[in-house]
Amino acid sequence: MEKKFSQATLCVQGGWNPKKGEPRVLPIYQSTTFKYETSEQMAKLFDLEESGYFYTRLQNPTNDAVAAKIAALEGGIGAMLTSSGQAANFYAIFNICQAGDHFVCSSTIYGGTYNLFGVTLKKLGIECTFVNADDSEEEISKAFRPNTKALFGETISNPSIDVLDIEKFARIAHKHGVPLIVDNTFATPINCRPFEWGADIITHSTTKYMDGHATCVGGVIVDSGNFDWEAQADKFPGLTQPDESYHGLTYTKAFGKMAYITKATAQLMRDLGSIQSPQNAFLLNLGLETLHLRVPRHCQNAQKVAEYLEANDKVAWVNYCGLKSSKYYKLAQKYLPNGSCGVIAFGLKGSREDAIKFMDNLKLACIVTHVADARTCVLHPASHTHRQLTDEQLIEAGVAPDLIRLSVGIEDVNDIIADIEQALAKF
Numbered sequence: 001m002e003k004k005f006s007q008a009t010l011c012v013q014g015g016w017n018p019k020k021g022e023p024r025v026l027p028i029y030q031s032t033t034f035k036y037e038t039s040e041q042m043a044k045l046f047d048l049e050e051s052g053y054f055y056t057r058l059q060n061p062t063n064d065a066v067a068a069k070i071a072a073l074e075g076g077i078g079a080m081l082t083s084s085g086q087a088a089n090f091y092a093i094f095n096i097c098q099a100g101d102h103f104v105c106s107s108t109i110y111g112g113t114y115n116l117f118g119v120t121l122k123k124l125g126i127e128c129t130f131v132n133a134d135d136s137e138e139e140i141s142k143a144f145r146p147n148t149k150a151l152f153g154e155t156i157s158n159p160s161i162d163v164l165d166i167e168k169f170a171r172i173a174h175k176h177g178v179p180l181i182v183d184n185t186f187a188t189p190i191n192c193r194p195f196e197w198g199a200d201i202i203t204h205s206t207t208k209y210m211d212g213h214a215t216c217v218g219g220v221i222v223d224s225g226n227f228d229w230e231a232q233a234d235k236f237p238g239l240t241q242p243d244e245s246y247h248g249l250t251y252t253k254a255f256g257k258m259a260y261i262t263k264a265t266a267q268l269m270r271d272l273g274s275i276q277s278p279q280n281a282f283l284l285n286l287g288l289e290t291l292h293l294r295v296p297r298h299c300q301n302a303q304k305v306a307e308y309l310e311a312n313d314k315v316a317w318v319n320y321c322g323l324k325s326s327k328y329y330k331l332a333q334k335y336l337p338n339g340s341c342g343v344i345a346f347g348l349k350g351s352r353e354d355a356i357k358f359m360d361n362l363k364l365a366c367i368v369t370h371v372a373d374a375r376t377c378v379l380h381p382a383s384h385t386h387r388q389l390t391d392e393q394l395i396e397a398g399v400a401p402d403l404i405r406l407s408v409g410i411e412d413v414n415d416i417i418a419d420i421e422q423a424l425a426k427f
């Protein structure tokens with residue numbers, strides 16, 4: 001029913017459809033547990049024979065309404081909120097990979113994800129091969145093995161602002177019988193809907209533009225329902241063979257197109273428990289109600305700031321896919337015709353110390369470990385978010401040691417530029 005509405009309407013009204021006498025605004029179901037009349041009713045829930053709420057670690061009505069809104073925005077068939085973007089990406093992979101498995105990932109991804117995939121998952125016996133996303137299909141295909149279970153990339157990479165050729169990645173994934181998982185955090189479904197380009201699963205750190213006000217850490221996984229797990233039954237036994245923890249239920253048989261997202265909820269969330277609190281889901285929903293208004297403003301402001309930086313003598317380079325000089329301009333025009341994001345990467349003509357001095361002199365733009373919220377902020381990844389990476393890994397992750405990441409907010413753009421101008425004048 002919601003499919004016929006536009007993104008703007010879904011942002012405001014999606015997910016929560018109150019009936020007669022129910023609250024107009026999505027309520028916070030601040031309850032760990034839910035009441036039943038008979039023991040048998042409850043037993044059916046535990047056997048996944050009926051759907052319903054019984055314990056908030058598995059499902060909560062506030063969370064489900066917000067997940068439904070995001071699923072509608074992405075054009076998916078189901079979604080699950082997680083406590084963070086990290087949890088979303090972990091679950092997205094762990095839902096189809098186990099010890100002995102392997103997956104392939106673009107090397108230009110968020111530093112936290114790089115660490116999770118390259119270091120922590122390895123300890124669980126899951127190996128990741130990082131590839132240069134700009135390489136040819138043949139080159140990237142070389143990374144695939146018989147035990148490869150997924151391909152992963154970010155629509156717009158954090159912090160290098162590379163644009164992923166989603167169609168190319170989808171072709172490579174599908175040629176090898178695995179799903180394409182895309183982290184769509186920076187683009188948001190307002191600017192890009194990766195399912196329309198062939199992605200199978202989408203993840204987000206909702207902490208960023210979706211919340212948009214820097215109030216709560218959260219994540220989401222969205223399922224397109226398009227990947228045919230049964231056609232690759234040997235590759236995905238977790239979905240196509242009986243689950244002993246549910247009396248031998250098989251997800252693909254019991255839930256069809258909803259197999260992947262149901263398993264993520266019924267099995268991973270049950271066992272690992274990184275649920276988003278209903279309070280945070282409520283705040284996330286308030287953010288989503290204005291996503292369609294905020295995202296274009298972030299993009300318009302960032303475009304002006306990027307053009308200003310590019311024309312400034314003290315700036316060595318600017319990477320923003322909305323600039324014609326960007327290597328990713330053409331891909332951005334294809335996948336992000338209405339704008340990309342508010343994040344700009346640039347470097348100054350000067351030393352690493354000059355970059356730090358410039359940042360310290362900013363007044364309106366604050367130094368914070370965050371991006372993609374209403375307030376303009378700035379970060380030096382090499383000395384902050386990515387400081388655990390070696391120089392070699394930094395470059396592989398697309399992060400130049402002098403890269404300054406500027407997240408342009410939705411203030412008056414003239415004030416943002418004036419702030420940058422006075423800080424540039426001081427070094």
Ligand SMILES: *Cc1c(COP(=O)(O)O)cnc(C)c1O
Nearest residue numbers: 084085086110158185205207218
């Ligand atoms: C921030 C971020 C994450 C991690 O999300 P958290 O909510 O901080 O756990 C994952 N992917 C991308 C692209 C991000 O920007």
